Amino acid sequence: MNKIRTELLLCGGTGCHSTGSIKVRDALKNELDKQGLGKEIKIVETGCNGFCAVGPVMLVQPEGIFYQKLAEKDVPELVEEHFLKGRPVKRLFYKESASKEMIPQMHDIPFFAHQELRTMRNKGIIDPEVIDDYIARDGYFGAAKALTEMTPQQIIEEMKISGLRGRGGAGFPTGMKWDFASKSPGNVKYVLCNADEGDPGAFMDRSILEADPHAVLEGMIIAAKAINATKGYIYARTEYPLAIKRLEIAIAQAKEYGFLGDDILGTGFSFDIEIYQGAGAFVCGEETALMRSIEGKRGMPRPRPPFPAHKGLWEKPTILNNVETLANVAQIILKGGKWYSSIGTETSKGTKVFAISGDVNNIGLVEVPMGTPLRTLIYDVGGGIPDKKKFKAVQLGGPSGGCIPEYLLDTLVDYEEIAKVGAIMGSGGVIVMDESTCMVDMARFFMDFIQDESCGKCTPCREGTKRLLELLEKICDGRGELEDIDILEELSVTIKEASLCGLGQTAPNPVLSTLRYFKDEYYAHIIDKKCPAKRCVALLKFEVDPDKCKKCGLCFKACPTEAIVWKKKEVAYINKEKCVECLTCFSKCKFDAIN
Ligand SMILES: Cc1cc2nc3c(=O)[nH]c(=O)nc-3n(C[C@H](O)[C@H](O)[C@H](O)COP(=O)(O)O)c2cc1C
Ligand code: SF4
Ligand code: SF4
Ligand code: SF4
Ligand code: FES
DSSP states (O other), X not given: OOOOOEEEEEEOSHHHHHTTHXXXXXXXXXXXXXXXXXTTEEEEEESOOSOGGGOSOEEEETTTEEEOSOOXXXXXXXXXXXXXXXXOOGGGSEEOTTTOOEXXXXXXXXXXXXXXXXXXXXXXXXXXXXXXXXXXXXXTHXXXXXXXXXOHHHHHHHHHHHTOBOTTTTOOBHHHHHHHHHHSOOSOOEEEEEEOOOSTTOOHHHHHHHHOHHHHHHHHHHHHHHHTOOEEEEEEETTOHHHHHHHHHHHHHXXXXXXXXXXXXXXXXXXXXXXXXXXXXXXXXXXXXXHHHHTTSOOOOOOXXXXXXXXXXXGSOEEEEEHHHHHHHHHHHHHOHHHHHTSBOSSSBSEEEEEEEESOSSOEEEEEETTXXXXXXXXIISOOOGGGOOEEEEEESGGGOEEEEGGGTTOBSOHHHHHHTTOOOTTOEEEEEETTOOHHHHHHHHHHHHHHHOOSSSHHHHHHHHHHHHHHHHHHTTOOOTHHHHHHHHHHHHHHHHOSSHHHHHTTHHHHHHHHHOHHHHHHHHTSOOOTTSOOGGGOOOOBOTTTOOOOOHHHHHOTTOOEEOOTTSOOEEOTTTOOOOOHHHHHOTTOOBO
16 A cells, blocks of 8 residues: 655635646646656645635645746656655745745744634645545535434534624624524425625635535535425536536535435435526525525615515525535534634624735635734734835725724724724725725725615616715715715615615615714815825826935836836936826835825
């Protein structure tokens, strides 16, 4: 028998695929074989490891050494030096952005050190296409326990004890939702998984599915037993081909092993799962719209009640849960609700997965205990703000969310605490913004997205979001009037109160939160006709201030259209005829010399 001495856990998530991990994998295979190491060193292609920004990434086990930004050309040196001669290649280690220290061990890298993995406990360490890898990590033990030892009511009680709340946005208690559906009369019931993930900047659900698809299937099987459902659907957007492929493989394997299909594990219980591919409309993530979409109709929300637990898919009792919610279920059943609720805050238990993006050093996917301060999330895990710029705000909860200013960064990751400061936990999108972000423009960006995605069924959302967008555009264009601020506020309140579904009810949040914390920026645009962050093109002159210019030439080097005239020791000058107003020079100039 061959003895494997080393495993190379190479990331095969969408992010690392796009930065070249497939080429690295093939080169590694060739090189290991060439050096006679093919039998003792195994390559395992995992799902997203989380640290996508430095991909392709690879963890060498059992040593724990983490390599980043791998390229095909690095492979011969890596194999020769590390795997043949035992000398890890330092230049491929992670480099800490502030101290520039090279850190070899994955668990010492701050991005990983502050995390506590429960939902994503298998990410980056199993092959998601091999069911035995999942089983070796206690996979399907929770389902086996639920099916052979527990009554539906006992499962629901355990879920209630865990305190798990839905991770898809609203934070509704999962056990309670299942309880309603289990008590609804009817022989036909459905379990649905929401893998629509329409929020800009969010990729938690996709990564969970790519890295650990069986965890989601297992959660659905347990949910099915709890409410006595026989059929489940996973609603996944077509733009997630890798997640869908891995789900298809996982479903086929689970059927082969007897975890899905008829008479599961000989218990007499039958449950099957099908994937439904959505075309990628944001509103189809809303639960009633999602159900209409599976029925083959246009995905439009309908009023509630009746709630899906009573009348859902094809008017039958249905539960819909988010990918992350379901990925927690098996561990809760296996280890107990008390184990899960042992971390977190009074009202928010367990951990939460976040997708950190924007102006932050460590962009990626992280899981932290509920109750972690936002400051820890952004500075310790996220590594702070690049290029010595100042933090301005963090946008939480996607397009329905709100932004939080610097002085509120000690707010804890907790449903209620975050809502108190005007944002929402949402699905876990965290967009960090530095001083170069214009908050009016940011509100405009989200409103543009929202009005585009409004399904048009109800007037407050259809017309109101358009009107909000027009007002924000007017202010960004320098045509704003003071009364626009009052109109923005009044209209926002009306849209929130009168819209039919969650999309319209939360649409004004980015406007309201920027008005709450950054009203001075609105005034600067309206009264002074200035954009303090220098992002709103209509309010900029595209001129260099000779008193501030330090003659460094950075703008000259960065300009894509050669619109900047500059010579050594001379002040730069912008030729407006050639300038395409791309704003690159504004972000490159370290001396704030361009107006
Ligand atoms: C406009 C809109 C879009 C939504 N998109 C998603 C989504 O992409 N994924 C998701 O899980 N929930 C989404 N939700 C929330 C779902 O409707 C639903 O509350 C959730 O899937 C329930 O699962 P949970 O209890 O596990 O969170 C959206 C809600 C609204 C109003
Ligand atoms: S609130 Fe917006 S998205 Fe929801 S039903 Fe009304 S128009 Fe459609
Ligand atoms: S805005 Fe863009 S095109 Fe214009 S001068 Fe600056 S870098 Fe060049
Ligand atoms: S980058 Fe700024 S300081 Fe440097 S030459 Fe251009 S305008 Fe002047
Ligand atoms: S895809 Fe490789 S780290 Fe996320």
